[in-house]
Amino acid sequence: MQSDQITNSDFNSYFASNGSAPLAAKEKDSLGKLFEKYRDSTDEEDKTGVNGTMRYLQDLGLNLESAEILVPLEIVQAPALAEMSKDAFVEGWKAIGADTIPKQKAYVAGQLKQLSVDMALFKRVYRHTFICSREPGQKALPLENALVYWEMIFSEPGKPWITGTTNWTNLWIEFLKANWTKTVNKDMWNQTFEFFQKTMQDETLSFWSEDGAWPGVIDEFVANVKEKRGDLPDTMETD
Structure with missing residues (x-):
């Protein structure tokens, strides 16, 4: 697959747990801090750009040229392949109960194993892919x-x-x-x-x-x- 075929032009050069417990305020704050780790100084406030989004997906251990990336992007309701918003990132992972990269990585890995057999999950990911x-x-x-x-x-x-x-x-x-x-x-x-x-x-x-x-x-x-x-x-x- 050639990355130059993929939308969100800023992304082209790169295109290359505890799942049910709600997070307390402390964990919600840790999600906010985690998000800021991926926001560059040149990014809009409360948003990550292409560099931060790529680093985040890489830290989750994902193949950036496969459907693997579509799972976390659906969880955080990413508005674009090259962008994440702080509020949606925090709320998405807060609902799941994963406030660290290791927890998120483990959760995504579990979702990927279910993606081809859980049609409700697959449908959510499929529909968000268009967005x-x-x-x-x-x-x-x-x-x-x-x-x-x-x-x-x-x-x-x-x-x-x-x-x-x-x-x-x-x-x-x-x-x-x-x-x-x-x-x-x-x-x-x-x-x-x-x-x-x-x-x-x-x-x-x-x-x-x-x-x-x-x-x-x-x-x-x-x-x-x-x-x-x-x-x-x-x-x-x-x-």
């Missing part, structure tokens, strides 16, 4: 960036979008590259997740109908897949 991967002030993702993130989150430690006979991620990306010229808005992003869930349960696409409420791009994708396989489930191709 933090947008450029400031933008409501949609350029297609090339959305493709990067779909490929990332539908790969381990995320949930591979693959069924017995079909690599859906490959088909989806191939189809969009050839047929989609628009940006990817929030509805398209979220509906792709719903379609992902359905196909993981039924790769024959028997759940789909022309009268359904799927976005037009998914209807066109289904038609494309059916044409490729001759509408015979046992001949579906794998890329």
Whole structure:
């Protein structure tokens, strides 16, 4: 994966416990101090920039070019890949009860092990990925960036979008590259997740109908897949 494909341009050069107990005021204060460790003097007040965010993710022991980073960014409700806010950082980790890097590292590691099997967790991370991967002030993702993130989150430690006979991620990306010229808005992003869930349960696409409420791009994708396989489930191709 080439980092220059990823949004939040300031981030491009880098793109490279005790889980239930609420924290007391002392621990909340320690979270604030921990956050300040990652805020540079040139950063906005109560925010980390690209350097601090990168250092933080590295201190958690994460692969910066994989879906691993998306888990803590969801926990702290990062508004961008290259940014964290102090309030959301403190509140996110306060709710979990992890006020030190070792505790946070252990918690994230546990979440990563569950990411591909806990669909509620995966859905939260998937949906927040759209939020933090947008450029400031933008409501949609350029297609090339959305493709990067779909490929990332539908790969381990995320949930591979693959069924017995079909690599859906490959088909989806191939189809969009050839047929989609628009940006990817929030509805398209979220509906792709719903379609992902359905196909993981039924790769024959028997759940789909022309009268359904799927976005037009998914209807066109289904038609494309059916044409490729001759509408015979046992001949579906794998890329």
